[in-house]
Every structure is written in structure tokens, then in C-alpha cells.
Amino acid sequence: MGNTSNTQGISSGRLDAGQYKQNFDDIHSPLDSHQASVEASRCYFCFDAPCMTACPTSIDIPLFIRQIATGDTTGSAETIFQQNIMGGMCARVCPTETLCEEACVRNECEEKPVKIGLLQRFATDSYMDKDRHPFQRKAETGKHVAVVGAGPAGLSCAHRLAAMGHEVTVYDAREKSGGLNEFGIASYKSTNNFAQAEVNFILSVGGIKIENNTALGSDIELDALRQDFDAVFLGMGMGGVNNLNLAGEDMDGVMNAIDYIADLRQASDFSSLPVGRRVVVIGGGMTAVDIAVQTKLLGAEDVTLVYRRGQDQMKASVYEQQLANIKGVKIVQWAMPAELISEDNVVRAIRFDYATTDDQGKLVATGEQFELAADMVFKAIGQKFINSVFGDSESPDLNNNRMVVGDDRKTSLSNVWAGGDCIDGGEDLTVAAVEDGKVAAMSIDQYLKTDS
Amino acid sequence: MADLRSDFLGIKSPNPFWLASAPPTDRETNVVRAYEAGWGGVVWKTLGEDPHVVNVNGPRYGAIHGADRQLIGFNNIELISDRSLQTNLQEIKKVKQEWPDRALVVSLMVPVREESWKAIVPLVEDTGADGIELNFGCPHGMSERGMGSAIGQDPEYIENIARWCKQSTRMPVIVKLTPNITDIRQPARAARAGGADAVSLINTINSIMGVDLDRMAPSPNTDGKGSHGGYCGPAVKPIALNMVAEIARNAETSDIPISAIGGISTWRDAVEFITMGAGNVQVCTAAMTYGFKIIEEMIDGLSNWMDEKGYSSTDQFKGAAVSNIVDWQYLNMNYVAKAVIDQDKCIKCGRCHIACEDTSHQAITNMKDGERYFEVKNEECVGCNLCACVCPVADCIEMVQMTEGTDPRTDKPIVAEYANWTTHPNNPGAVS
Ligand SMILES: Cc1cc2nc3c(=O)[nH]c(=O)nc-3n(C[C@H](O)[C@H](O)[C@H](O)COP(=O)(O)OP(=O)(O)OC[C@H]3O[C@@H](n4cnc5c(N)ncnc54)[C@H](O)[C@@H]3O)c2cc1C
Ligand SMILES: Cc1cc2nc3c(=O)[nH]c(=O)nc-3n(C[C@H](O)[C@H](O)[C@H](O)COP(=O)(O)O)c2cc1C
Ligand code: SF4
Numbered sequence: 014m015g016n017t018s019n020t021q022g023i024s025s026g027r028l029d030a031g032q033y034k035q036n037f038d039d040i041h042s043p044l045d046s047h048q049a050s051v052e053a054s055r056c057y058f059c060f061d062a063p064c065m066t067a068c069p070t071s072i073d074i075p076l077f078i079r080q081i082a083t084g085d086t087t088g089s090a091e092t093i094f095q096q097n098i099m100g101g102m103c104a105r106v107c108p109t110e111t112l113c114e115e116a117c118v119r120n121e122c123e124e125k126p127v128k129i130g131l132l133q134r135f136a137t138d139s140y141m142d143k144d145r146h147p148f149q150r151k152a153e154t155g156k157h158v159a160v161v162g163a164g165p166a167g168l169s170c171a172h173r174l175a176a177m178g179h180e181v182t183v184y185d186a187r188e189k190s191g192g193l194n195e196f197g198i199a200s201y202k203s204t205n206n207f208a209q210a211e212v213n214f215i216l217s218v219g220g221i222k223i224e225n226n227t228a229l230g231s232d233i234e235l236d237a238l239r240q241d242f243d244a245v246f247l248g249m250g251m252g253g254v255n256n257l258n259l260a261g262e263d264m265d266g267v268m269n270a271i272d273y274i275a276d277l278r279q280a281s282d283f284s285s286l287p288v289g290r291r292v293v294v295i296g297g298g299m300t301a302v303d304i305a306v307q308t309k310l311l312g313a314e315d316v317t318l319v320y321r322r323g324q325d326q327m328k329a330s331v332y333e334q335q336l337a338n339i340k341g342v343k344i345v346q347w348a349m350p351a352e353l354i355s356e357d358n359v360v361r362a363i364r365f366d367y368a369t370t371d372d373q374g375k376l377v378a379t380g381e382q383f384e385l386a387a388d389m390v391f392k393a394i395g396q397k398f399i400n401s402v403f404g405d406s407e408s409p410d411l412n413n414n415r416m417v418v419g420d421d422r423k424t425s426l427s428n429v430w431a432g433g434d435c436i437d438g439g440e441d442l443t444v445a446a447v448e449d450g451k452v453a454a455m456s457i458d459q460y461l462k463t464d465s
Numbered sequence: 466m467a468d469l470r471s472d473f474l475g476i477k478s479p480n481p482f483w484l485a486s487a488p489p490t491d492r493e494t495n496v497v498r499a500y501e502a503g504w505g506g507v508v509w510k511t512l513g514e515d516p517h518v519v520n521v522n523g524p525r526y527g528a529i530h531g532a533d534r535q536l537i538g539f540n541n542i543e544l545i546s547d548r549s550l551q552t553n554l555q556e557i558k559k560v561k562q563e564w565p566d567r568a569l570v571v572s573l574m575v576p577v578r579e580e581s582w583k584a585i586v587p588l589v590e591d592t593g594a595d596g597i598e599l600n601f602g603c604p605h606g607m608s609e610r611g612m613g614s615a616i617g618q619d620p621e622y623i624e625n626i627a628r629w630c631k632q633s634t635r636m637p638v639i640v641k642l643t644p645n646i647t648d649i650r651q652p653a654r655a656a657r658a659g660g661a662d663a664v665s666l667i668n669t670i671n672s673i674m675g676v677d678l679d680r681m682a683p684s685p686n687t688d689g690k691g692s693h694g695g696y697c698g699p700a701v702k703p704i705a706l707n708m709v710a711e712i713a714r715n716a717e718t719s720d721i722p723i724s725a726i727g728g729i730s731t732w733r734d735a736v737e738f739i740t741m742g743a744g745n746v747q748v749c750t751a752a753m754t755y756g757f758k759i760i761e762e763m764i765d766g767l768s769n770w771m772d773e774k775g776y777s778s779t780d781q782f783k784g785a786a787v788s789n790i791v792d793w794q795y796l797n798m799n800y801v802a803k804a805v806i807d808q809d810k811c812i813k814c815g816r817c818h819i820a821c822e823d824t825s826h827q828a829i830t831n832m833k834d835g836e837r838y839f840e841v842k843n844e845e846c847v848g849c850n851l852c853a854c855v856c857p858v859a860d861c862i863e864m865v866q867m868t869e870g871t872d873p874r875t876d877k878p879i880v881a882e883y884a885n886w887t888t889h890p891n892n893p894g895a896v897s
Contacts, residue, residue: 051532051533051534054532054533055532057814057816057857058816059813059814059815059816060814060815060816060818060819060831061815061819061831061837062815063813063837118812118813118814119812121812121813122812122857122858
């Protein structure tokens with residue numbers, strides 16, 4: 014008899030093979046061509062379309078949908094890629110309910126937006142299924158740009174620079190490229206190794222070389238990059254994780270959600286992943302929802318997500334919260350962790366203070382407490398930028414411990430640009446990172462043409 | 466409850482909805498099913514001389530689809546009945562006997578020879594059918610053989626054949642007109658001159674539905690070749706309405722009873738044709754799209770509407786809209802309307818703005834205080850109705866008459882008096 018959801022403690026193989034497959038399949042099945050044409054016909058082709066304004070990369074949504082409706086799927090995908098070379102991943106991971114689809118005027122009359130995300134996926138999948146690339150690389154300029162980080166920001170920047178004829182070398186600390194697309198995004202959003210397929214698609218523009226296992230701060234230094242290259246783009250994301258600041262955080266069973274998710278994304282067999290019978294997640298963002306849902310899908314019996322404030326303040330959208338509920342995750346609000354309880358240095362439970370806000374809006378404990386039994390406690394209370402990567406090199410200006418950039422995504426350093434999660438004011442969305450990379454590339458191109 | 470009974474040329478039917486001569490009325494099985502479903506009458510699929518014609522074995526139909534593949538326009542290259550005359554006549558006789566309260570009219574098409582017509586008409590009369598309809602409309606296949614629309618385009622033929630038929634039967638004779646002509650009043654007049662009791666219109670319109678870009682051939686096609694076919698369905702309704710109106714409002718033809726056909730798909734379409742002077746209506750494409758069951762909606766809708774409006778019979782609103790169709794020159798030039806956008810209904814798609822901005826009179830805003838906001842600028846609006854046409858929300862944009870003050874666009878005072886083009890100062894031929 015194998016393990017089940019109520020096998021005590023931490024164990025792997027709680028489900029049968031078919032169940033894993035079903036649980037981690039595409040969360041929204043892609044549209045077939047009939048469904049796409051019906052859905053596309055719902056678009057009103059709005060003037061100055063609100064959806065387009067709501068898209069961080071300003072994809073011409075009415076145009077690409079009209080192209081689907083008229084049977085020009087290739088043109089549709091090209092319209093998307095023109096603005097967003099990761100249109101494929103964005104179609105899968107964007108919280109469309111708070112972006113384009115929230116702005117759709119169909120909400121006004123029918124409370125049912127056009128399924129823009131799924132249509133975008135239809136167009137980009139159809140395009141990427143065939144071996145082709147939407148950009149023709151311009152003649153080589155002889156300029157060479159270094160990009161640090163092969164996540165959405167770095168790859169978007171590298172792609173746009175390469176398309177404009179510059180040569181690009183991308184350095185990434187990890188053995189695989191793609192950043193959080195490869196190591197972070199929930200499995201059921203990016204199935205069938207799509208992240209790597211997309212990396213290859215992006216690289217097929219030509220002119221981009223990737224150096225994996227090469228970290229800024231240990232293998233390469235910013236000062237040197239600035240010397241050796243005509244310009245530098247930094248898109249390292251956020252490597253660090255915020256701590257709970259409780260005693261015993263290093264005890265067994267207490268872990269970073271991000272690390273566990275990375276293992277999950279790399280696992281070739283979900284049944285090999287050990288998961289607790291009782292899981293407690295602390296946090297209120299996308300990472301918290303993702304770890305909660307995915308541990309539940311791995312067969313945990315009880316998963317509770319605990320957030321210190323109310324529903325409205327949760328960074329995870331209402332849609333994401335509902336998804337968690339549907340998958341069987343219990344969400345507890347207005348509670349903050351007070352104490353980890355262990356036995357032989359293994360977590361056994363966690364105690365919470367009920368929380369409220371005082372007159373100034375500051376979070377305070379009410380004095381009441383409760384305890385949740387836990388075999389695993391996940392920390393998902395945010396990541397942080399590791400500024401030690403600059404070492405002895407001159408550091409760009411930081412604010413809130415993230416890099417300060419202008420509208421053109423240029424840092425305070427003369428030939429250094431930055432984008433994605435590592436910049437101040439970053440939205441922590443794939444699509445925002447893609448936009449940063451693209452905007453930076455245009456600015457770098459301008460700089461290379463004039464200033465150097 | 467309104468009385469829907471209909472009397473067209475003395476042909477009685479429990480309601481004014483007939484199925485037009487076409488596949489729905491091709492054979493006993495279909496017609497019986499139609500009667501069972503509630504249709505008031507049928508015009509049997511057109512009969513011809515033996516040996517009967519044959520149809521192609523490839524596609525006969527093509528369609529134009531709207532969003533979500535709603536069938537908007539339909540086309541066919543089907544010929545007249547491809548079964549023997551005897552088979553049809555036997556079935557007609559049997560059906561009429563079994564369904565005496567339903568109208569059964571038989572459509573006919575034979576060559577332009579007096580003896581041909583005079584031979585077939587009595588055979589039909591023997592079946593007990595209520596009337597005949599002369600198919601002078603079929604625009605494909607049969608027209609190449611000198612029949613169908615080839616006749617409908619020649620008033621002299623129409624008159625002669627109508628006369629031959631009237632001479633050989635006591636049954637009412639309906640002449641079915643082709644729309645493939647510039648002035649529909651001429652064939653109507655010819656039918657009348659030949660003694661026909663009524664006209665029915667429209668038959669189908671010559672059309673090619675599209676081009677198959679892989680085969681470089683019309684679509685649909687038969688072995689790579691296509692022929693023009695007859696167009697019908699919702700898309701042709703406006704054309705049919707106009708032709709019916711032309712006959713109804715013209716002094717020389719206004720007293721000819723009309724059986725209206727063309728794109729009728731709902732009770733409302735039917736009512737519109739009746740207000741335009743039709744005595745009853747015939748339906749083909751809608752039945753071919755949805756099956757016979759739509760008759761339930763048609764009967765019920767008509768009845769409810771009549772109850773709501775206080776009509777007890779269709780005669781009470783027959784032709785009610787005819788006098789309001791006039792030539793352009795008699796439209797009131799002093800009438801001024803402005804578009805008004807209902808801000809509560811507006812979903813802010815901006816289609817009115819861009820349509821007016823790009824292709825009309827730049828009369829709709831798109832912003833107010835940095836927000837999307839669509840409002841009509843009365844000083845630019847010419848009242849053309851484009852915005853209302855392109856607005857996706859029904860009744861969101863209305864054209865509202867100005868009844869006093871000054872038109873801010875022209876700075877001219879609004880006057881209540883009627884004045885038309887015939888006296889307008891810009892008209893070189895104006896009469897004062
Ligand atoms: C669990 C989780 C789920 C998420 N789900 C969604 C979602 O559903 N939808 C959405 O829009 N967004 C989601 N996000 C956010 C989104 O993934 C990020 O906003 C986005 O990936 C940021 O892109 P980036 O290129 O800035 O950084 P990253 O994707 O983090 O990429 C940074 C890259 O830099 C490399 N790197 C780091 N340090 C160094 C160094 N010193 N030297 C060299 N290379 C280095 C890393 O290896 C990595 O490849 C999620 C994030 C997480 C953590
Ligand atoms: C497939 C098909 C076959 C038709 N065959 C005939 C016919 O044999 N005789 C005839 O008078 N009209 C024929 N018609 C024309 C219809 O009777 C009718 O006049 C026309 O379709 C317009 O009406 P609708 O828009 O309701 O379809 C045919 C139409 C179709 C679609
Ligand atoms: S009625 Fe015509 S001119 Fe007036 S606002 Fe509408 S589109 Fe413009």
C-alpha cells in the first residue's frame with residue numbers, strides 16, 4: 014500500500030500517476046480554432062482600446078483579435094510578438110483579470126470579457142508550432158551589449174537588441190535560462206517545457222550568446238562588463254527571500270516557497286517530491302497562492318494560507334484566491350506568525366497572533382492566538398534584491414533596495430540599464446519585465462547610435 | 466387572442482406563414498412535417514416537364530456567415546424538382562386530401578410554349594391544389610434553358626404565360642418575380658396585364674458566394690468549377706422589402722396582391738412585409754437553417770404583437786407603412802436630429818467616435834478630464850445615424866429631433882414647417 018493524502022508527516026508519492034498528470038495539466042485548456050473564432054468575434058475592435066492601454070507591453074489587442082477572426086493567425090501572432098516577444102508565456106501567466114481583460118468593455122454589458130489571454134495563446138501557439146521567427150535581424154552594428162540575467166527582462170532586452178543588429182552576450186547564474194519562467198511560474202501555467210521552447214524561439218533571432226553558470230558578483234564584475242561592452246543591462250530579478258524573523262527559522266520543515274517551487278518545476282516525476290500532510294503557507298502574493306495550490310495538488314491533505322491583512326490587500330488577485338479555494342486551500346486572513354513550534358528541531362506547528370490595524374493603519378496583534386499543526390511551513394512573504402552582486406564595482410543608485418531607473422530604464426550609471434523585478438517600482442509580473450527589457454533595448458539602441 | 470387566419474386570393478390558411486417553393490416543400494414527407502409543425506401553407510417545389518431535371522451531385526449550397534457562424538446569406542444552384550411529374554402530382558393530391566385546411570399552391574416551370582403550359586395546368590388542377598405559382602425567378606440553370614428568370618426579365622413572356630394559365634384554370638395564378646431586374650414594377654404590371662391574380666417576390670438574386678483561394682475557383686464548387694447561384698436568406702430582406710414597397714406604392718401596381726418572400730426569418734420580419742403591403746409571407750432559408758419548429762415562434766410572436774397593439778386581424782395593419790415610403794425629394798429638409806448617447810448604457814468602446822471621426826463629421830469626443838468619454842458635439846453632428854449603426858449596444862445612441870432653438874451646426878433656426886427639396890433654394894429645378 015503506497016502513501017496517500019493522510020499519510021503522516023512528510024512523504025512523497027501521495028497520489029497515483031494519473032492523478033498527478035491531471036493535477037498538473039494546463040489549467041486552462043487552449044482554444045481550438047472554432048472556439049478561437051467564436052471568441053474573437055466577440056471583440057468590438059474598440060477605438061483606443063482600453064485593453065491595449067491596460068497591457069504593460071501595449072499589444073495591439075483589437076488588431077490581433079481581428080486577425081484571428083479573419084483567419085490571419087500568422088499576422089495575429091506577429092502583431093503580438095512585435096510588442097512582446099514573450100507573448101506566448103504572457104498568454105499563460107499574465108493575471109489578465111487585473112490587466113487587459115479587466116479593461117474589456119464587454120465587462121460593462123455582460124460582465125464577461127473577451128478571453129484575450131486564451132486568444133493570445135491560440136495565436137502564439139499556432140505560430141510557435143512551426144519553426145519560424147517573427148523578426149528579421151537587422152545588419153550587424155558591431156556594438157556589443159552585456160545582459161545579466163536570462164529571465165523575462167534580460168531575454169526581452171537581448172532579443173530586441175539583437176533584432177536591431179547589436180551583438181548580445183547574456184550571463185545567467187543558473188544552469189538553465191528563462192529565469193522564473195523556468196523556475197518559478199506554477200507548473201499548470203507552463204506545461205510541456207514551454208519555457209525552454211520559448212527561450213529557443215527567442216534565441217532564433219540570432220546574435221545572442223548565453224553564458225550559463227556565470228554569476229555577477231562572483232564570476233563576473235559590473236565594472237569589467239562596463240569596460241568590455243558598449244552597454245550593460247541588468248535583469249537579475251530578486252535572488253533573496255524575506256525572512257519571518259522568528260526563532261528557529263532554520264529548523265527542518267520550514268522552507269522558502271521559491272526553492273520548493275524551483276525543485277517542483279525541475280522535477281521530472283511529481284511523485285518523487287516529498288510533501289507534508291499538513292502545510293501552512295505564510296504570505297499573500299502570487300508565490301503564496303502558487304505554493305499552496307501546488308502542495309495541495311501534490312497530495313497534501315490540509316493546506317492553509319495565512320495572510321496578515323485582509324483580502325483586499327492580498328497581492329494575489331481575487332481570481333487567484335478563488336483558484337486556491339477551488340483547489341481546496343483554506344485561506345486565513347488577519348493573522349501573523351508568532352512562534353514556530355518544533356520537536357527535535359522539526360517543525361510541528363506554528364502559532365499565530367490574530368491581527369488588526371490600529372488608528373494609524375499599523376498592523377497590531379489583537380492578543381488572541383491560534384495554532385496550526387504543520388509538517389511543512391512555507392515562507393512566501395516576498396523576495397528581495399541581493400545588492401552584494403556589485404561587490405567592489407560602482408553600484409547604481411538603489412531605493413527600497415532596488416535599482417532606481419528612469420522611464421528609459423537607465424540606471425544612475427552611464428552605460429547601465431536595468432529592468433524586471435530588480436528595479437524600484439517593479440510590478441513583479443512577467444509582462445512588466447518583458448516591457449522593461451524592450452524599453453531598455455530601445456534606449457540602449459539610441460545610446461549606441463549617438464553616444465558611443 | 467388575435468385571429469391569424471389568412472385569406473390570400475380566396476386561398477385559406479390558419480396563419481399567413483407559407484413555406485416557399487424550395488427543398489422544404491419538395492415532397493410529401495417534408496410538407497406533412499411542415500403542416501404538423503404548424504405552417505399555414507406551402508408552395509410545392511417547382512414542377513417541370515418530364516423527363517425531370519437532374520441536380521449536380523456536388524455541393525448545391527453556399528453561405529455567408531456572421532460572427533459565431535450565424536447564417537446571414539445563403540445561395541443555391543438547385544434546379545426545379547428532380548422527381549417525375551407523376552410522383553409529385555400523386556403526392557400533392559394525397560397531401561391536399563389529408564390536410565384540407567392548409568394552403569397548397571403548386572409552383573410550375575415549363576418551356577415558353579402555350580401547349581406546355583396548357584398541358585400541365587389542368588394536371589395540377591386535378592390534384593385539388595389551391596393555386597399555382599409561376600416560377601419566373603430561378604436565376605441559375607433553368608434560366609440558361611430559357612426558363613425561370615429568363616422569363617421574369619421579359620414582360621412580354623410574363624404576360625403571355627400568365628394569360629395561357631388563366632385561360633386553362635379556375636385556380637388563382639400567382640406570378641413569382643425575379644429580383645434580377647432594374648425596375649420590379651414592369652414585370653408586376655405585365656403579370657397583371659396577363660390576368661394574374663397576384664405576384665410573389667422575391668426569388669433569389671444572382672450571386673457568387675466567394676472564391677476558394679487554394680483552388681482559385683468559386684466556393685463552393687463542383688470539381689473545381691462553380692456557377693452563379695441564387696442568393697437568399699436574411700441578407701436579402703432589405704432588397705425584397707424595397708421591391709415589395711415599389712409595387713405597393715406605385716399607383717399602377719398597388720392593387721396587386723403580394724405574397725412576400727425574401728429573408729423572412731422571424732415574426733417581426735413577416736409583420737414588416739405585411740405593413741409594406743404583403744397579403745401573406747413565404748419562408749425558405751430560415752426553415753432550411755433551423756427546421757420547421759421556428760413556426761412556433763412566428764405564430765406566437767405575431768399573435769402577441771397583435772394583441773399588444775390591439776389588432777385582431779392582419780388586414781388591420783396590412784400596408785400601414787406604405788404611404789410613408791416616399792421619393793427622397795419629399796423628405797422634410799427642415800427636420801433636424803442630433804445623436805444623443807445614453808451615458809448609462811455606453812460601454813465606452815469608442816466605435817462611434819472613430820467612425821464619426823474618420824468617416825463622418827468629427828462630432829463625437831473621446832475624452833473628458835483624461836477619461837474615456839463619448840459625447841456628441843451638436844455643432845458638428847449632421848444627424849447621419851452612423852454612430853447609432855456601429856454602436857454595439859442597442860438603444861444606446863438615439864437620434865433625437867430638435868424642435869426649437871437654433872441648429873448649432875448651421876446656425877439656422879429650427880422651423881416646424883415641412884419643406885422639401887422640390888422647393889429648396891439649392892435645387893436648380895426648384896419650383897417656388
Ligand atoms: C512563484 C512565482 C510565481 C509567479 N507567478 C507569476 C505569474 O503567474 N504571472 C506573472 O506575470 N508573474 C509571476 N511571477 C513574477 C514573475 O515571475 C517575475 O516578475 C518575472 O520573472 C521577473 O523577471 P526578471 O527577468 O526580472 O527576473 P527573473 O525571472 O527572476 O530572472 C532573473 C534571472 O537572473 C538570473 N540571476 C540572478 N542573479 C544573478 C547574478 N548575480 N548573475 C547572473 N544571473 C543572475 C537568475 O538566474 C534568473 O535567470 C511569479 C513569481 C514567482 C516567484
Ligand atoms: C435551395 C433552394 C431551392 C429553391 N428552389 C426554388 C424553386 O424550385 N422554385 C422557386 O420558385 N423558388 C425556389 N427557391 C427560392 C425560394 O423559394 C425563395 O424565393 C428564396 O429563397 C427567398 O426566400 P428566403 O430568403 O426565405 O430563402 C429556392 C431557394 C433555395 C434556397
Ligand atoms: S449622427 Fe453622424 S455626424 Fe452625428 S455624431 Fe453620429 S456619426 Fe457623427
